Amino acid sequence: MNVDRQLEARILIFVVREFLDKRRATPRRDLILAFETEGVSEALCNLTNHSLLRRKDNVFPENYLPSAASFQFCDDERLRTTARTATILHALRRMFKANPGDRFYEFEELQREVRALYPDADFDEPTLRLGLYLAPDLNAASSFRLKIGGDAEFLPNSCFL
Numbered sequence: 258m259n260v261d262r263q264l265e266a267r268i269l270i271f272v273v274r275e276f277l278d279k280r281r282a283t284p285r286r287d288l289i290l291a292f293e294t295e296g297v298s299e300a301l302c303n304l305t306n307h308s309l310l311r312r313k314d315n316v317f318p319e320n321y322l323p324s325a326a327s328f329q330f331c332d333d334e335r336l337r338t339t340a341r342t343a344t345i346l347h348a349l350r351r352m353f354k355a356n357p358g359d360r361f362y363e364f365e366e367l368q369r370e371v372r373a374l375y376p377d378a379d380f381d382e383p384t385l386r387l388g389l390y391l392a393p394d395l396n397a398a399s400s401f402r403l404k405i406g407g408d409a410e411f412l413p414n415s416c417f418l
Contacts (some may be wrong), residue, residue, distance in 0.1 A: 344389030
């Protein structure tokens with residue numbers, strides 16, 4: 258199988274930007290139209306097999322969401338999320354350690370904890386929600402139950418630890 262790594266990188270950037278800018282999964286059709294002269298099907302198969310993309314709900318027609326690894330291949334430094342996600346995971350860990358049992362946490366509690374830990378950092382709501390979305394991919398929050406609904410609600414409003 259001849260894999261076009263440049264095409265895969267462009268597809269990843271397209272899906273990440275769609276996810277962040279339009280707050281939705283990317284339909285397969287949009288990818289085929291955007292890269293119509295190239296081997297999109299083979300590239301999508303390879304990207305999903307390597308967990309760089311995941312299919313939303315495994316239904317037809319296919320829609321794709323980025324995984325945590327997808328962001329690391331983006332050409333825009335602002336889209337690389339490692340440091341911000343680590344900060345959010347640090348806050349979640351502290352919340353978990355400070356509270357007993359299976360307590361329900363609201364998103365606002367995470368915002369307060371991040372502000373308390375990093376008062377000089379600028380963490381807006383979309384950044385925090387993105388960190389929550391990426392946390393399960395990093396196996397750092399496997400006990401989270403995230404609310405991931407329709408395309409407009411792919412980022413959680415609250416979580417369980």
